[in-house]
Amino acid sequence: MPTADRTTISPSADNREQDPWRHTAPTSDLVEAQLRDHFEQLLAFAKRDVPDGKTFYDFECAFTPVLFAIGRLFVALFLARQHELLEVPPQLHEGGRRFRRKQSQSREIAVPFGKVRYWRTYMHAEGGGFYPLDRRLKIPADGFSFGLNSLMARIATKVSYAQTNLILSCFLNWSPSTTSIERAVLGLGRRTQARFETSP
Secondary structure: OOOOOOOOOOOOOOOHHHHHHOOOOOOHHHHHHHHHHHHHHHHHHHHOOOOOOOOHHHHHHHHHHHHHHHHHHHHHHHHHHHHHHOOOOOEEEEOOEEEEEEEEEEEEEEEOOEEEEEEEEEEEOOOOOEOHHHHHHOOOOOOEOHHHHHHHHHHHOOOOHHHHHHHHHHHHOOOOOHHHHHHHHHHHHHHHHHHHHHOO
16 A cells, blocks of 8 residues: 655545445454544644645535545445455355355445445345345434434424435535435335334
């Protein structure tokens, strides 16, 4: 991995920090190395001499995107390590069906820090299969974390979906589309209703 320039800071709002595992599953060591590199870059940037003409506002603008990248990398590290620790058998019989282990597949999960790419093994059976990691961690199928879904829902109960998009963009430096927000909020409402109906 090339050594970062410690006199500048590289924003990664477009998730470039995850490029090394776009096409193949990473080890947790690789993700941790990326995380440490970003942290060291941020630490060095905070300790450097302020160039002439630069202000605290310039520091804020440069600091925030990398801080969010570090948040995404923490999530990626957690998911990569859980994937390594999860024992998935070559075959599994469940509910009268036989599942076969297939190669890992990638997916993005949206969290408050942005989109995080992770990889997980697929168990295939006739008529459909499942992802053991997603099942184990109860990762939502709609692509949004419960934390982000909850945040979107709370805001959307007060303002329109378009305004929710704007508020999220202002505070998180990114936002799902208004269509995605509407779909996620309505989906969360359906799940909540179903939980109430099945609760004792």
